[in-house]
Amino acid sequence: MHVARKRFGQHFLHDPGIIGRIISAIAPRADDPMVEIGPGLGAITLPLLGHLRTLDAIEIDRDAIRHLKQVTSDPVAGRGILRIHEADALEFDISTLRRGDEPLRLVGNLPYNISTPLLFRLIEQGQHIRDMHFMLQKEVVDRMAAKAGDDAYGRLSVMLAPWVRVEPLFDIGPGAFRPPPRVMSTFFRLKPHAAPPFAIDAPQRFAALVAAAFSQRRKTLRNSIKALAGEEQIRRAGIDPAARAEVVTPEQFALLANLPAENG
Numbered sequence: 001m002h003v004a005r006k007r008f009g010q011h012f013l014h015d016p017g018i019i020g021r022i023i024s025a026i027a028p029r030a031d032d033p034m035v036e037i038g039p040g041l042g043a044i045t046l047p048l049l050g051h052l053r054t055l056d057a058i059e060i061d062r063d064a065i066r067h068l069k070q071v072t073s074d075p076v077a078g079r080g081i082l083r084i085h086e087a088d089a090l091e092f093d094i095s096t097l098r099r100g101d102e103p104l105r106l107v108g109n110l111p112y113n114i115s116t117p118l119l120f121r122l123i124e125q126g127q128h129i130r131d132m133h134f135m136l137q138k139e140v141v142d143r144m145a146a147k148a149g150d151d152a153y154g155r156l157s158v159m160l161a162p163w164v165r166v167e168p169l170f171d172i173g174p175g176a177f178r179p180p181p182r183v184m185s186t187f188f189r190l191k192p193h194a195a196p197p198f199a200i201d202a203p204q205r206f207a208a209l210v211a212a213a214f215s216q217r218r219k220t221l222r223n224s225i226k227a228l229a230g231e232e233q234i235r236r237a238g239i240d241p242a243a244r245a246e247v248v249t250p251e252q253f254a255l256l257a258n259l260p261a262e263n264g
Contacts, residue, residue, distance in 0.1 A: 013043040013109055013135075015176035022187055023047050025169050026107055026133050030080075035097055037089045037108035037118075037134075042068050044107065045082065052080040056097045058089050090118055095128045103130040110134050112181070116156065119190075123163045126192040132164075133189050141168050141186040148249045155214040159207065161250035162200055164190045198251045199258065206257035213245035213253070220244060233259055 028051040145166040146152040174180035222241035237256035
């Protein structure tokens with residue numbers, strides 16, 4: 001039996017009911033250009049291959065790769081071809097897997113320990129992606145999907161909003177995995193926006209403002225971002241300088257970031 005490796009953040013899915021719900025939510029079609037990130041022991045891989053002609057998989061664990069090759073080595077009628085890429089998903093250029101005009105569909109049980117940087121790495125390649133179906137900790141997905149004013153609203157909510165739509169689909173209990181994680185998980189869908197919902201003229205300034213605002217989220221904006229924007233500039237963006245970060249929408253942060261930088 002393959003032992004889950006802590007350094008890879010591995011929790012292997014094994015619940016057939018949950019796996020069935022995942023496949024139904026993805027609704028794979030035979031010609032879909034599907035990419036699985038972190039297939040592990042193939043709990044989702046094998047059912048996907050029953051619907052697809054080909055499936056690309058990115059896996060860093062050599063023992064898991066060896067297992068996948070063993071379980072897919074014998075031809076089975078109706079099962080697609082698995083192409084395994086031994087690589088770190090944080091460094092992999094998924095555009096190399098695109099064949100033709102059809103954008104990629106991504107799926108995976110993401111390693112929890114690298115989930116945030118991996119999501120942003122994928123979003124950077126969003127022009128090559130049609131949709132993404134992933135599993136992560138419920139609390140992280142709640143933050144991703146939160147709106148201004150929600151308890152879970154924060155830096156992650158704002159930083160994702162310009163690039164993707166977040167759609168939580170269903171929760172998954174710890175018992176569906178081996179070893180069981182200590183947290184609830186959520187299966188969710190990300191869809192890159194066809195066109196940006198609002199303009200970000202200065203992405204680095206946008207990121208810096210959001211980081212500063214939420215690093216001291218109990219402070220008012222006039223205090224938390226004073227090194228980046230003064231009160232008059234905050235007002236010009238239509239924001240009350242006495243407001244706290246948790247009530248400022250992503251669009252308002254973008255408006256503020258788009259104004260010429262000035263000292264506070």
